[in-house]
Amino acid sequence: MFKWQRKSWERWTQAVSNLPHAVLVHGGDGWGEFEFARAVAQSLLCENPKPDRSACGRCAACGWFSQGNHPDFRLVVPESMAAESAEEEGAESGKKKSDQVRIEQVRDLAGFLAVGTHRAGARVILIYPAEAMNPNTQNALLKNLEEPPPGTVFLLVTAQPDRLLPTVRSRCLKFPMAAPDASEALRWLKEQGVEHPEAALAAFGGAPLATLSGAGSERDRLAFIEGLRRPEFDPIALAESVQRVPLWDLVGWLQRWSFDLLLARSSGEVRYHLSQEKSVLEISQRCEPAKVAGYLRTLAQARALARHPLNPKLFVEDLLLQYRRLVGQP
Ligand SMILES: [Zn+2]
Numbered sequence: 001m002f003k004w005q006r007k008s009w010e011r012w013t014q015a016v017s018n019l020p021h022a023v024l025v026h027g028g029d030g031w032g033e034f035e036f037a038r039a040v041a042q043s044l045l046c047e048n049p050k051p052d053r054s055a056c057g058r059c060a061a062c063g064w065f066s067q068g069n070h071p072d073f074r075l076v077v078p079e080s081m082a083a084e085s086a087e088e089e090g091a092e093s094g095k096k097k098s099d100q101v102r103i104e105q106v107r108d109l110a111g112f113l114a115v116g117t118h119r120a121g122a123r124v125i126l127i128y129p130a131e132a133m134n135p136n137t138q139n140a141l142l143k144n145l146e147e148p149p150p151g152t153v154f155l156l157v158t159a160q161p162d163r164l165l166p167t168v169r170s171r172c173l174k175f176p177m178a179a180p181d182a183s184e185a186l187r188w189l190k191e192q193g194v195e196h197p198e199a200a201l202a203a204f205g206g207a208p209l210a211t212l213s214g215a216g217s218e219r220d221r222l223a224f225i226e227g228l229r230r231p232e233f234d235p236i237a238l239a240e241s242v243q244r245v246p247l248w249d250l251v252g253w254l255q256r257w258s259f260d261l262l263l264a265r266s267s268g269e270v271r272y273h274l275s276q277e278k279s280v281l282e283i284s285q286r287c288e289p290a291k292v293a294g295y296l297r298t299l300a301q302a303r304a305l306a307r308h309p310l311n312p313k314l315f316v317e318d319l320l321l322q323y324r325r326l327v328g329q330p
Contacts, residue, residue: 001039001054002032004185004208007178012040013053015175019044022145022154024130024172029159030210031180034128037157041124044153045070061119071118076105076127101127103137106144113149123152130156131163138165145171180208189215220245221253228257228323229279235320239313247306247315254319255299258326260284262292286328295326 001009008027025040027033039054042065046055055062064070080097109125117123127133133141145154145168156172158164182201185208189197194215204211220242227238242250256272257280264270264284270277284292302319309315 001036002180002184002188002208004180004182004188005032005036005039005177006184007181008036009039009052009054011178012175015173016053019153020173021148021152022156022172023175024161024164024169025155025157025175025177026161027157027159027177028179028205028207030204030207030213031159031177032209033157033159033177036177037126037128037155041065041073041126041155044122044124045073045119047119047121061121072121072123074109074112074125076101076109076125078132081128099132100134101132101137103134103140106133106137106140109141109144113144113152117151121151123149124155125152126155126157128157129160130158131160133164135165138168142167142171180206182206185211217245217249221249224250224253225257225273225276229276229283233324235317235324239316239320242316243313247309247312248303250316251299251303251306251319254323255296255303258292258296258299258323261287262289262296265289265292283327287326291326295322298322 025033025037027036042055042062043049043053045061045065047059047061048056050056055065057066061070065073068075078097078099078101080099082097112125113123127141141154142165148154154172156164156168161169161174185201185206186197188208189201189211192212194200194212197211200211200215201208204214224238224242224245227233227241260270260273260280261284264277264280265287266289268281270280273280299319302315305315
């Protein structure tokens with residue numbers, strides 16, 4: 001749990017006195033609702049909770065929980081998320097992992113629910129993000145929500161509760177999280193090395209995790225633009241440096257940069273890269289407008305393919321080689 005979630009925790013301890021079988025934990029995108037729900041799950045399983053009812057972090061149950069093998073806990077997440085946390089994207093990750101919670105994952109819970117608990121305490125199932133269940137899967141879950149064994153708690157965690165079936169929602173206690181505490185969120189963002197945290201947090205609507213990842217991608221974007229500006233840039237090395245950036249974003253950055261080159265060439269102005277205006281004007285003088293327009297068409301097509309390129313590395317290298325020819329380098 002993050003420090004900025006203190007208020008949510010206090011709310012939770014008030015709600016928990018009469019614990020229902022299913023709770024819909026509803027946070028905003030980037031509020032850390034998953035981390036909060038994990039803290040809730042751990043506190044329900046902890047064998048020696050603190051006075052504020054949070055998990056002690058020291059008992060046997062807490063030990064198993066933090067190692068991911070508490071026998072009375074099930075985490076249900078899409079395969080793509082499970083792969084992310086378990087192993088780094090292996091070289092042989094040939095098959096695309098599903099972004100959905102599959103119906104089999106929900107059906108498999110029947111076995112877990114059929115046997116008694118191992119520690120004679122609560123049994124907790126955390127499903128995140130709950131909207132990653134399609135309607136069929138949600139219907140399969142419904143049976144479990146209707147008559148779970150005593151002591152069982154389902155935590156459905158979502159930032160988009162309206163994507164759940166009304167029948168599912170109506171069986172859950174709604175637990176809206178409190179908005180993140182701004183001063184704690186700012187302190188945390190500073191610790192993470194985010195520059196100008198106040199402005200960044202405001203730009204991301206007060207959601208600390210969204211702010212952090214947004215600030216990260218802004219850093220990547222500026223480094224990429226810096227690479228494009230270098231007179232002698234190496235397309236292969238630049239492609240290598242942006243391997244972690246989603247292609248969709250990367251093509252968008254190239255589109256805006258090229259758009260500015262064309263605009264600068266025709267009108268002497270820039271729209272997107274105000275702080276790099278001088279370089280844009282300079283580079284635009286080396287380009288033929290018709291070729292920049294052609295490159296923009298190529299980028300528009302590339303963006304349509306960016307979700308499923310056959311070879312992401314070649315895809316980027318090719319676009320950058322074309323760009324280098326455009327700005328008049330061999
Ligand atoms: Zn404990």
